[in-house]
Amino acid sequence: MKLIQIDKARYRKxxxxxxxxxxxxxxxxxLAISQTLIALFPDPSxxxxxxNLLGVVVCSLLVGFVLNKYRNHDYMTEIVYVWELKKALNKITRKMPKLKAAGREGxxxxxxxxxxxxxxxxxxWQLDDNTITMDELAIKQAELDSVAEKYNLSLDAERYDEAILKNF
Structure with a gap:
């Protein structure tokens, strides 16, 4: 997945x-589903x-279905991109201990x-205005850059492919 700049105002809106x-x-x-079910099948107790639980579950499934159906709509472009990016980053995060160990070895x-x-x-974090942790990220990036320099490697996020995670 390629990293692209998206319009923050449009995304937030x-x-x-x-x-x-x-x-x-x-x-x-x-409420509509559960009240209908209660009216049709009242419980004497x-x-x-x-x-109520069935109403929440059915409605949650319907909302999920609608979101999935309209995921390719222009209105959802930025939202779906962020969802997919978070999913990709989560895959990396789960493998981060192994990645860091292998990274230290070059x-x-x-x-x-x-x-x-x-x-x-x-x-x-820029999209969410999470600037508090940006300093910590800058420190980690500097450490990563020094390791890459040590092994004479050039790091470009555009060259990343999710398939490399299978090796870890």
Whole structure:
């Protein structure tokens, strides 16, 4: 997955709209489904927990289906890109101990994956205005750059391919 710059204002606006729409859909949909089920199948004991739970589950599945169906819509472009980037970074994070160990030994693929992780994290943190941890990331990037320099390697996030993670 290539790292691209996205319009932060558009991303935040669209993300906020999607979140609000999902919350409203979950609240209204869950209540509508559970109240319909309670009206159709009343419980003499007065406990309707199972119908309420079913309403939440069904509505959650419907919201997930709708989000998946419209993931290719222009309105969702930035949101889906960030979701996919987070997924890619999570795969790297799960392998980070092995990557760091291999990187200390000069493994170019490991260093490239770590570099991509740092570049992707920087992009996400800038989108979310998470500037507090940027200094820590800069220190880690400097350490990574010194290891790459030690082994005469040039790190370019554009060359990253998820397939290299299979080696770790």
């Amino acid at each position: 669209h993300l906020n709209h999607v979140i609000v729409a999902c919350v409203i859909a979950l609240a209204v949909g869950s 007065g406990s309707h927990f199972h119908w 493994n170019a693929d490991a260093l490239l994956a770590i570099h991509y992780s740092y570049a992707g994290s920087r992009l996400l």
